[in-house]
Amino acid sequence: NAGVMQNPRHLVRRRGQEARLRCSPMKGHSHVYWYRQLPEEGLKFMVYLQKENIIDESGMPKERFSAEFPKEGPSILRIQQVVRGDSAAYFCASSQGVGKSNEQYFGPGTRLTVT
Amino acid sequence: DAKTTQPPSMDCAEGRAANLPCNHSTISGNEYVYWYRQIHSQGPQYIIHGLKNNETNEMASLIITEDRKSSTLILPHATLRDTAVYYCIVRVGYGQNFVFGPGTRLSVLP
Numbered sequence: 603n604a605g606v607m608q609n610p611r612h613l614v615r616r617r618g619q620e621a622r623l624r625c626s627p628m629k630g631h632s633h634v635y636w637y638r639q640l641p642e643e644g645l646k647f648m649v650y651l652q653k654e655n656i657i658d659e660s661g662m663p664k665e666r667f668s669a670e671f672p673k674e675g676p677s678i679l680r681i682q683q684v685v686r687g688d689s690a691a692y693f694c695a696s697s698q699g700v701g702k703s704n705e706q707y708f709g710p711g712t713r714l715t716v717t
Numbered sequence: 718d719a720k721t722t723q724p725p726s727m728d729c730a731e732g733r734a735a736n737l738p739c740n741h742s743t744i745s746g747n748e749y750v751y752w753y754r755q756i757h758s759q760g761p762q763y764i765i766h767g768l769k770n771n772e773t774n775e776m777a778s779l780i781i782t783e784d785r786k787s788s789t790l791i792l793p794h795a796t797l798r799d800t801a802v803y804y805c806i807v808r809v810g811y812g813q814n815f816v817f818g819p820g821t822r823l824s825v826l827p
Contacts, residue, residue, distance in 0.1 A: 695815075
């Protein structure tokens with residue numbers, strides 16, 4: 603049973619370019635979460651999605667960042683016009699979304715470097 | 718904000734039990750206690766979770782006090798590969814994100 607898949611694992615972008623990060627949840631999971639980890643800091647929640655719906659985007663920066671989880675295909679975190687401060691590890695997690703205890707399983711992350 | 722308090726760092730001798738404490742004095746009746754760890758810069762790894770009963774799986778044991786205001790994660794025979802940052806998180810089970818605090822950096826020493 604494959605775990606959470608993220609690609610690319612490493613992404614280098616110049617300032618002003620767009621970054622697209624993809625996340626395929628575990629089989630049977632319909633809930634996806636995105637987190638960001640800046641160098642030497644803890645993980646910070648960004649956005650929580652179910653299929654075709656954004657449930658909670660309270661952690662998303664107001665500008666340049668967007669996320670989607672279409673009916674078919676992976677979840678996408680999009681960062682437009684990247685700046686050096688966007689350099690970080692971006693982790694995706696998935697869960698079943700049902701049941702009382704709803705552990706999340708994390709992917710290996712995408713390391714974004716903005717030059 | 719994280720609702721838990723953990724020591725910033727701990728050492729443990731290889732082969733010994735590692736006991737990692739966590740205080741969550743404001744925990745609500747419907748909140749679970751979850752433990753994750755992050756080895757180097759990898760994605761966080763789920764370890765165990767519980768509501769009020771003690772739990773055990775192939776990785777660890779979780780001891781929750783009767784008043785649920787604190788818990789202890791036990792790694793029964795720590796190895797060098799258990800060196801990581803361990804996060805204790807309290808959360809309602811369904812549909813909420815995790816709030817990660819600074820965690821405990823466990824160093825397993827040879």
